Amino acid sequence: MAEMTYLQAISDGLRTEMRRDRRVFVLGEDVGVYGGAFKVTLGFQEEFGSWRVIDTPLSETAIMAGATGAALMGMRPVAEMQFADFVSCAWDHLVTVAAKQRWRAGTPVPFVLRLPSGGGFSGGPFHSQNPESSFAHIPGLKCVCPATPEDAKGLIIAAIEDPNPVLFFEHKHLYRRIKGEVPEERYTVPIGKARIHREGTDVSVITWGAMVYTAEEAASQVDASVEIVDLRSVMPWDKQAVLESVRKTSKVLVLHEDTRSGGFGGEIAATIAEEAFEDLDAPVRRITAPDTPVPFSPVLEKAFIPQVEDVARGLRELVDY
């Protein structure tokens, strides 16, 4: 085991796979000479050469189309959007071509798309979004959102191994802030399996990504036994683990950093209502960002992203219900 930041763990997983499998290569804006906007691929070009660490033109369309084509030809590309927000430029190749290829033509498209996402640093509307719900809605795409360094490494390797297009949402706010013990050897974390971040009996928080830590801090502020379920992937998502937790606590708070309407929390809440109705002792509660773009102003951004106090208040209301 070694202590690594969340960012180092992603880097380590990527490097492990590039050393192991010559089909794996990375491409994106500034991933080569500069080492990536966030330095995830720092030193990669020196080790693997410029043909396996490709600096692309400033065109997300080209990155996605190139990755799709390479995957179709049997490679294992790991493409990077400098910020998850820019993926909208790549939508057509991702959604129209890559997601449907397996259904349309029977050919697998095994690429990973790395999406640095999330806010909390006044990045404003174009550098702070969490677009996982949009892609969880697209059949054919998998969406992974690790919260811990250990999961980040295990899931990036699992994503590279996976024969489907996998979107890897890495939360920028966790990059250097979160450190943890990470096994040095190669391992995978199964995609679609939740992790119980904290066990409890009174109320369940269903969340993923950076909100796991918000929930954890809030949980320590309320006088109740709070269970935190870290989904780790939103598509596929671990319905079983969620329902089990709901059956235990009968009170649920669904928490995400993405905006509210059409957010993935709605899917989770609806599933709980359908499949665990008779286990509920309170209405399913959602805490999310409001339906606006992410604001620049630090004050407004704090009002936008769910804060520890918001979650603590939601938990108290559920406990008292």
Add this chain to the structure above:
Amino acid sequence: MSAHTAVDVVMPQMGVSVSEGTITKWLKQVGDQVEADETLLEISTDKVDTEVPSPASGVVTEILVPEGETVDVGTVLARIGGEGGAAAPAAPAAPAPAEPAAPAPEPPAPEPAAAPEPVAASAPQDEPAEAEPSNGKPFISPVVARIAGEHGVDPSAVPGTGTGGRVTKKDILAFIESGGAAAAQPAPAAPAEPAAPEPQPVQEQVQAAPAVPQQPPAAPPPPPPVREPAVAASAEPARAEQGEVLEPMSAMRRGIAEHMRRSLDTSAHVTSAIEVDMTGVVAVRAKLKRQYEQAYGVNPTYLAFVARAAVDTLRDYPWVNGELRDGQIVTRNFVNLGFAVELADGKGLIVPVVKNAETLNLLGLAKGIADIAARARSKQLLPDDVAGGTFTITNPGGYGTFHGTPVISQPQAAILGTYAIVKRPWVVTDESGADAIAIRSMMNLTLTYDHRLIDGALAGRFLRDLRERLQTWGESEY
């Protein structure tokens, strides 16, 4: 701007993901005058090296983090102005002035505008959920309703600790745990208000039904427990006497118990039996068995023969394949044939259905029966496989029994029972009319039917015609 109150200089966020920075050089020392936006120090992060401008004008009063040290973003590095610090912009370098040079004209700003980390109370995002019920009745949550039902507890007897006195899951579980369920029974026993007043007549019916036949006029029973509702009994947890063992009922067992009781409460069960000479069937089966097994991998069981003949007979007796529904008689042009299948552990029974059995010959029925039986035992049945039956066959004869009175699978009208085939001495009459005793393979069939719809004569004719087919059909008829 000048700093009338102390302004903190903090480690800035030098990029989206940077969480810490190292101080490489202080360009000002304690006591130095610094102008707003003038470079105060240099820092290095893992992304960039940069200069940090002063957030305010004034005298550097404190340096809290020395060069070379790495600290988290937001850590206070230095303080400018305030307290003893020279404030007025006019005042030139005055290392430690004893008093403010001039009274500050403006009132002190409560928050230095340049402070990079304003403490923002985040606005509430959602209105708190309204927990008060709007119709004045106490709200019973789904889980509390379920637990109350399972334990026969009246939730209104449970002290509530939730919002507005609502009974929470914890409350009802604690209540049951403490034996409150049993203790509270006498209270709701009287006109027990079950949340909604409307269902009163229904409740009376239910309670009256057992009361009438159970109480012969002989001895008046002791008054209080008489009106104890049926549910009360189940609230008292069962206790094992010496030598007894308790085991919980499986969901399937409970389902069977409920269905059997309901069927007997619904239909007027009558059973008729008939003896069938199966010698012909035995001969046909002996011939087909190897052929079917080799060609199709399926065993033509006696059950399949009986099923084939029964489906054919049902065409002439639509009521036997029918149903009483809301005062109407339902008949149909198809037969969905249910088969009672015992599960491998011997502790459960399920009735999967072969759909549209009227379209199947012997081979099709044999395959269909084998398929649903195998899937029933391996728990692979789909909900659809056990729904929609119109007539059922049960086959307890495998253990040698020769007669039974099965219970009708609701809402069907009848169930056919097949029993053991045994060789028996039997009187046969030859073409010339001479009687002789012969050894024949005999089987009893029973038809248990709902006398509300089917009279004994109709049942008798059905059994007679079914027997006729089984005794006379050759290979080609199946």
